[in-house]
Amino acid sequence: xxxxxxxxxLATPGVDAQGRATRVPLTAAAEPGLAEEHMLVNIxxxxxxxxxxLRLVVELDGETVVRCxxxxxxxHSGFExxxxxxxxxxxxxxxxxxxxxxxxxNNVGFALAxxxxxxxxxxxxxxxxxxxxxxxxxxxxxxxxxxxxxxDLGAFTPFLWAFQERERIYDxxxxxxxxxxxxxxxxxxxLMADIPDGFVEKLRHFTxxxxxxxxxxxxxxxxxxxxxxxxxxxxxxxxAEATNHSLSGPMLRASGVAYDVRKDKPxxxxxxxxxxxxxxxxxxxxxxxLVRLEECHQSNRILQQALDRLPDGPINVDDPRVILPPKxxxxxxxxxxxxxxxQVMEGVKAPVGEAYVGIENPKGELGNYLxxxxxxxxxxxxxxxxxxxxLSALPRMAEGHLLSDLIAINASVDIVMGEVDR
Amino acid sequence: xxxxxxxxxxxMTWLKETPGEEFDYLVxxxxxxxxxxxxxxxxxxxLRSLTRRADIRIKVELSTSxxxxxxxxYHLWRxxxxxxxxxxxxxxxxxxxxxxxxxxLMWETYAEGYPLRKSFPxxxxxxxxxxxxxxLNVNPEANYSLEELSIAEAAGDLPDDMRDRLRRGERGVxxxxxx
Numbered sequence: 115x116x117x118x119x120x121x122x123x124l125a126t127p128g129v130d131a132q133g134r135a136t137r138v139p140l141t142a143a144a145e146p147g148l149a150e151e152h153m154l155v156n157i158x159x160x161x162x163x164x165x166x167x168l169r170l171v172v173e174l175d176g177e178t179v180v181r182c183x184x185x186x187x188x189x190h191s192g193f194e195x196x197x198x199x200x201x202x203x204x205x206x207x208x209x210x211x212x213x214x215x216x217x218x219x220n221n222v223g224f225a226l227a228x229x230x231x232x233x234x235x236x237x238x239x240x241x242x243x244x245x246x247x248x249x250x251x252x253x254x255x256x257x258x259x260x261x262x263x264x265x266d267l268g269a270f271t272p273f274l275w276a277f278q279e280r281e282r283i284y285d286x287x288x289x290x291x292x293x294x295x296x297x298x299x300x301x302x303x304x305l306m307a308d309i310p311d312g313f314v315e316k317l318r319h320f321t322x323x324x325x326x327x328x329x330x331x332x333x334x335x336x337x338x339x340x341x342x343x344x345x346x347x348x349x350x351x352x353x354a355e356a357t358n359h360s361l362s363g364p365m366l367r368a369s370g371v372a373y374d375v376r377k378d379k380p381x382x383x384x385x386x387x388x389x390x391x392x393x394x395x396x397x398x399x400x401x402x403x404l405v406r407l408e409e410c411h412q413s414n415r416i417l418q419q420a421l422d423r424l425p426d427g428p429i430n431v432d433d434p435r436v437i438l439p440p441k442x443x444x445x446x447x448x449x450x451x452x453x454x455x456x457q458v459m460e461g462v463k464a465p466v467g468e469a470y471v472g473i474e475n476p477k478g479e480l481g482n483y484l485x486x487x488x489x490x491x492x493x494x495x496x497x498x499x500x501x502x503x504x505l506s507a508l509p510r511m512a513e514g515h516l517l518s519d520l521i522a523i524n525a526s527v528d529i530v531m532g533e534v535d536r
Numbered sequence: 537x538x539x540x541x542x543x544x545x546x547x548m549t550w551l552k553e554t555p556g557e558e559f560d561y562l563v564x565x566x567x568x569x570x571x572x573x574x575x576x577x578x579x580x581x582x583l584r585s586l587t588r589r590a591d592i593r594i595k596v597e598l599s600t601s602x603x604x605x606x607x608x609x610y611h612l613w614r615x616x617x618x619x620x621x622x623x624x625x626x627x628x629x630x631x632x633x634x635x636x637x638x639x640x641l642m643w644e645t646y647a648e649g650y651p652l653r654k655s656f657p658x659x660x661x662x663x664x665x666x667x668x669x670x671x672l673n674v675n676p677e678a679n680y681s682l683e684e685l686s687i688a689e690a691a692g693d694l695p696d697d698m699r700d701r702l703r704r705g706e707r708g709v710x711x712x713x714x715x
Contacts, residue, residue: 187643506615
């Protein structure tokens with residue numbers, strides 16, 4: 115390394131309390147070419163503001179981002195490869211671990227794809243319970259996003275409020291599935307378990323009190339000068355750019371494209387619920403915040419309607435080839451035992467064919483693409499990862515912004531590295 | 537819908553730009569390899585028209601005995617950037633005309649092949665001992681590409697032999713253990 119010498123001219127603007135002259139550098143006779151020199155800054159993979167193990171190599175001109183090169187793969191687990199060696203029901207625990215901030219929604223997405231592949235029609239009660247699961251996931255995912263993003267931009271209090279609400283949903287999740295994070299809620303053709311006693315009352319109480327927290331967060335952030343200054347006009351994408359970059363979910367809608375899978379390609383009977391698609395106007399970080407905040411209100415509305423209409427009845431389809439018989443019957447009844455044995459040893463067989471089901475996950479459109487060759491294990495299981503595709507627009511969004519804005523933009527994408535790297 | 541490999545770009549341009557088709561949104565790009573070794577690989581494109589709310593699935597067959605390469609649709613949909621890189625990374629299918637076709641999920645010096653190919657064993661090609669040896673011997677050179685180093689004008693500060701290796705594209709060559 116060669117040493118750099120910089121000539122400094124000093125000025126004396128005054129004297130300090132002890133009467134000594136204070137001297138400050140006035141101008142530097144800069145080394146030729148110093149102004150054009152770009153700097154290389156490495157952020158991550160172990161950095162709290164990258165929301166996981168994302169690594170960004172950033173080229174800076176002063177403080178302005180010239181180029182941003184993301185490096186991924188630090189959390190690559192090969193889920194898609196693993197899926198090719200597992201029965202359909204054995205894949206469901208893998209889906210928990212992709213987008214681990216909304217596990218129940220991923221479970222539902224995979225189960226719907228497998229059921230489409232096999233041509234299974236699920237029961238009315240199961241449909242409504244899955245809607246409840248999806249919307250609960252949306253709320254916790256958006257709460258984590260809100261909390262972590264506000265911390266990235268220097269607001270600590272909303273983080274505590276948001277995580278408190280998330281904790282209440284996690285308690286409900288634990289009540290229902292026994293797990294807080296790795297729920298594995300669905301099975302092909304139904305659910306792992308019906309909701310326990312007291313669940314409906316607890317969830318209804320949540321839906322009644324949750325809007326109050328949202329109003330508090332709204333009050334402390336939306337008209338906050340610091341928050342608006344850090345987010346408005348930052349990371350802007352027009353509708354055409356957002357479409358061209360294949361963005362989905364809140365990222366796409368914040369840019370003014372009103373596409374919501376729940377409205378435009380309804381699944382689970384979403385067309386029968388009364389809710390609004392939230393659309394932004396400017397496509398900047400602030401609009402993404404507004405869209406996600408309002409989506410929480412809409413999810414709350416859907417939850418209330420789902421609780422009102424929750425029908426009685428079985429949660430699983432009546433098909434012994436798909437659903438395990440009750441344990442007591444499997445131990446006492448010959449036929450039930452045979453079905454139990456065949457399902458555990460051979461798995462549920464799917465016909466030759468393929469199915470793609472996209473659902474509106476909190477992060478965007480989660481697609482599950484299954485190709486079957488008639489055996490009990492898929493030939494190919496592809497996840498369309500919404501945050502992976504949303505993140506691919508990051509270099510484009512960050513260009514020309516300050517380094518500190520890069521943190522805001524990266525936060526606004528709402529990435530989960532478990533899903534980006536899979 | 538199947539499209540011949542040579543006419544893919546033509547068909548895709550038509551689908552995107554013809555009034556009445558307007559498939560302006562690329563949902564996903566992926567590839568499928570079947571357990572039957574005789575069957576060709578398929579590259580699958582999911583397209584959507586946001587204006588017409590319509591979906592279409594386009595497939596291109598690639599024979600395994602042939603060169604695994606198709607034209608890139610990067611210039612039609614920018615969203616294809618990382619999706620095509622992922623297919624290249626996982627299946628070894630080359631996308632002609634992609635401006636930056638590098639591995640994305642695996643690291644650039646990954647030498648075991650293409651993980652989602654059926655010929656790739658579930659636990660990887662190398663033995664566990666070899667994988668551990670490589671992980672422990674990771675060369676810090678591999679952390680930055682020569683291009684990235686040149687941003688900081690740090691390439692000039694490297695030892696000569698290291699710079700030569702980087703220039704030849706030998707990033708992160710694992711040194712043989714001392715005897």
